[in-house]
């Protein structure tokens with residue numbers, strides 16, 4: 001929701017750009033911290049959702065750790081003062097350079113996705129005369145009921161180690177003298193809006209705990225990954241995700257052993273709602289069946305609609321006060337038919353030069369930006385900079 005004064009200031013900036021509402025970001029982070037403290041969970045923010053340095057510096061102040069998936073993300077987290085002791089490093093394809101970089105920075109833990117990866121980390125750590133803490137990412141075969149491109153915890157997905165591979169993986173891990181096995185890691189998918197899949201995950205983890213106990217292997221940490229969804233349809237009604245309800249599921253259904261620590265890795269839920277992609281209308285075209293709005297922002301700034309058919313609320317910030325409502329297909333300028341933010345969207349009658357906000361763009365917007373068509377990188381502003 002933008003105030004009239006804010007809209008006036010937004011109009012002075014060249015478009016497209018990302019606008020981040022700092023008070024809402026702070027409110028969200030406070031809610032996460034409160035829920036984490038209450039439920040005794042350690043939070044690692046998933047940088048992949050948004051690695052903007054201004055955002056990271058704010059998140060870091062809340063005492064959260066970082067979840068990274070590349071050497072550059074590890075370096076960025078360190079640069080933005082996330083303590084190394086709270087950085088975890090996942091990813092199904094870590095390169096040797098990524099691993100060496102993370103070992104040099106003494107990160108908390110590698111979340112490992114295959115036996116071969118564990119062997120490589122062991123060899124590189126041996127060469128550096130170090131020991132690497134690892135967790136094993138297990139594919140729990142739990143359906144997250146989300147878009148199939150962001151489902152990660154099913155056997156058909158490339159992620160994690162299947163439970164039937166565990167005996168062999170644990171045998172290999174036991175032989176790696178530069179590896180310290182610390183616990184288990186999971187991530188069932190993203191934009192998860194029902195709590196049922198997390199309850200199922202808890203049941204799977206409880207079974208696995210018993211399996212490890214029967215082999216006298218101690219687990220220090222259980223990392224349940226990220227995935228908590230946000231309300232893309234009603235960002236103003238539900239600006240802050242229900243972190244308390246989410247963590248309560250684990251408190252209730254996960255049978256943690258004494259001394260065991262619960263870790264989680266939210267990305268989207270911390271940053272999605274505070275961000276909007278602000279764009280100007282370049283042209284309004286009349287087709288035979290639809291009216292087309294052509295914006296100066298497109299899939300190069302926010303690829304989610306093109307990639308996952310996702311819906312983001314679209315608002316005409318200049319339009320309120322105009323009585324006539326018209327149905328539009330809202331498109332970007334990129335040479336792809338999938339470069340469309342929404343079809344048959346009712347907006348006040350729209351004209352060239354109007355300012356448009358595409359809401360809930362704080363997660364997986366800027367971080368997934370492309371330079372296709374040689375488009376320049378969009379700038380970003382925190383609300384206090386506007």
Ligand code: LLP
Nearest residue numbers: 046187190191226227228265266267268364
């Ligand atoms: N941990 C791991 C191991 C992950 O793979 C992910 C996301 C997260 C944590 C954070 O998940 P979140 O809380 O943000 O759902 N580009 C897609 C989302 C891809 C998510 C990939 N992994 C989108 O725009 O919907």
